[in-house]
Amino acid sequence: MAALSVVCLLLGAASWPPVAASGEEFWPGQSAADILSGAASRRRYLLYDVNPPEGFNLRRDVYIRVASLLKTLLKTEEWVLVLPPWGRLYHWQSPDIHQVRIPWADFFDLPSLNRNIPVIEYEQFIAGEAVSHLGPEGLASGGPAGAPLRSPRRQCSRSFRGWFWGYEETRGLNVSCLSVQGSASIVAPVLLRNTSARSVMLDRAETLLHDHYGGKEYWDTRRSMVFARHLRAAGDAFRSSRLNSTDAADRTPSTEDWTERKVQLGSSLGGPYLGVHLRRKDFIWGHRQDVPSLDGAVRRIRSLMEAHQLSKVFVATDAVRKELEELKRLLPEMLRFEPTWEELELYKDGGVAIIDQWICAHARFFIGTSVSTFSFRIQEEREILGLDPTTTYNRFCGDEEKACEQPTHWKIAY
Numbered sequence: 001m002a003a004l005s006v007v008c009l010l011l012g013a014a015s016w017p018p019v020a021a022s023g024e025e026f027w028p029g030q031s032a033a034d035i036l037s038g039a040a041s042r043r044r045y046l047l048y049d050v051n052p053p054e055g056f057n058l059r060r061d062v063y064i065r066v067a068s069l070l071k072t073l074l075k076t077e078e079w080v081l082v083l084p085p086w087g088r089l090y091h092w093q094s095p096d097i098h099q100v101r102i103p104w105a106d107f108f109d110l111p112s113l114n115r116n117i118p119v120i121e122y123e124q125f126i127a128g129e130a131v132s133h134l135g136p137e138g139l140a141s142g143g144p145a146g147a148p149l150r151s152p153r154r155q156c157s158r159s160f161r162g163w164f165w166g167y168e169e170t171r172g173l174n175v176s177c178l179s180v181q182g183s184a185s186i187v188a189p190v191l192l193r194n195t196s197a198r199s200v201m202l203d204r205a206e207t208l209l210h211d212h213y214g215g216k217e218y219w220d221t222r223r224s225m226v227f228a229r230h231l232r233a234a235g236d237a238f239r240s241s242r243l244n245s246t247d248a249a250d251r252t253p254s255t256e257d258w259t260e261r262k263v264q265l266g267s268s269l270g271g272p273y274l275g276v277h278l279r280r281k282d283f284i285w286g287h288r289q290d291v292p293s294l295d296g297a298v299r300r301i302r303s304l305m306e307a308h309q310l311s312k313v314f315v316a317t318d319a320v321r322k323e324l325e326e327l328k329r330l331l332p333e334m335l336r337f338e339p340t341w342e343e344l345e346l347y348k349d350g351g352v353a354i355i356d357q358w359i360c361a362h363a364r365f366f367i368g369t370s371v372s373t374f375s376f377r378i379q380e381e382r383e384i385l386g387l388d389p390t391t392t393y394n395r396f397c398g399d400e401e402k403a404c405e406q407p408t409h410w411k412i413a414y
């Protein structure tokens with residue numbers, strides 16, 4: 001039931017003066033001289049954005065698809081992926097903190113990303129490049145789900161405005177709309193042959209599908225998405241102080257360079273606690289069959305703690321305050337990562353969610369929520385850490401759910 005997807009491309013004018021990019025450290029194996037000479041002047045930039053309502057964890061998956069497209073482009077030409085700044089996400093609701101134009105380095109380890117494909121932050125890009133874009137702007141037809149595409153606030157002869165990650169000074173120059181039905185690399189010929197624009201933005205990049213879901217290339221990119229060091233450090237500090245969990249005792253790998261890490265599934269033990277992801281909020285509206293009541297969830301948690309002889313339980317949840325109080329009453333021993341205001345300001349909602357995921361990923365046994373992308377990303381992280389799949393692919397069942405199918409094991413490929 002493939003749906004027809006619409007990807008709109010806004011082509012940048014080729015006449016804009018090409019400027020050499022800064023930041024040669026992002027080009028492993030390339031010398032500064034290369035960058036300033038011919039090689040740099042041929043370099044092209046791929047930018048992308050995702051349908052605004054999509055959450056952080058779905059966006060992480062879109063990155064994998066776009067990285068695959070970039071690898072295809074690199075076979076023919078020199079391309080760099082410009083990382084779309086984070087911001088204006090629906091789920092990031094903490095008041096009074098600045099949550100727009102957030103660089104990727106706040107959440108991910110840039111050197112690790114660069115061991116997979118060449119990437120630069122948007123700020124570096126605008127510092128070094130004349131900007132021109134591709135986007136769906138101005139095309140009223142709508143995406144596959146009929147969602148309205150963003151429309152330019154002002155259209156002038158040479159450029160238009162729109163939402164470019166909160167950068168007011170960024171303009172679109174040329175829009176093209178392309179209907180695609182297929183995987184990410186399907187747009188490669190268009191980028192290589194139909195436009196000579198130096199900077200091309202693909203809007204609604206989530207309409208592109210995976211080239212090879214679950215293959216080596218998928219996992220290489222997924223493994224390169226190492227969390228930022230300060231977030232891992234915060235998670236590790238919580239593990240050791242509250243959960244008696246350290247890499248040495250848990251036999252979880254701590255190698256910094258993902259390209260040099262290859263662990264046997266089941267070789268890691270995980271920390272002596274049960275990890276729980278309990279997605280609530282919109283998942284309980286409309287009383288979904290596959291989501292438990294709090295009572296039901298706590299019954300399952302207790303039975304797992306008993307079965308696996310774990311006295312500690314770590315809970316990651318987006319539950320609202322009222323539910324959280326109820327949960328504390330039902331499960332007083334639960335541990336949560338509760339940032340101080342200063343920590344929240346530093347890590348932001350996205351960083352706190354990553355710390356939650358990191359701690360769940362290191363648990364001896366994990367149970368997540370049905371079809372939550374947040375839980376899926378934890379499962380992948382555990383696969384990367386080499387934990388036994390039977391301790392990973394587990395989810396809560398609805399109180400009345402009949403055939404409670406458990407998540408699929410996506411085996412890591414090296």
Ligand SMILES: Nc1nc2c(ncn2[C@@H]2O[C@H](COP(=O)(O)OP(=O)(O)OP(=O)(O)O)[C@@H](O)[C@H]2O)c(=O)[nH]1
Pocket residue numbers: 053054055056057058059091092277278279316317318349350352353354356372373374375
């Ligand atoms: N800190 C924290 N945040 C959570 C937790 N669960 C959900 N959230 C927040 O809610 C958002 C939605 O979570 P998910 O269902 O995993 O999916 P997503 O891809 O991020 O968004 P959707 O696909 O639109 O639901 C996350 O990005 C977080 O901001 C949690 O356990 N801890």
Ligand SMILES: *[C@@H]1O[C@H](CO)[C@@H](O)[C@H](O)[C@H]1NC(C)=O
Pocket residue numbers: 011012013014173174175176194195
């Ligand atoms: C805009 O795109 C069209 C179609 O790809 C192309 O013919 C035209 O030259 C482009 N205009 C500019 C200013 O880049």
Ligand SMILES: *[C@@H]1O[C@H](CO)[C@@H](O)[C@H](O)[C@H]1NC(C)=O
Pocket residue numbers: 178190193194
């Ligand atoms: C790209 O160019 C080819 C050959 O000129 C043409 O057949 C094709 O329709 C173009 N595709 C798009 C999306 O413009």
Ligand SMILES: *[C@@H]1O[C@H](CO)[C@@H](O)[C@H](O)[C@H]1NC(C)=O
Pocket residue numbers: 244249
């Ligand atoms: C912490 O874990 C170690 C084994 O890794 C164990 O020997 C020790 O007793 C534990 N400490 C507590 C307080 O549970």
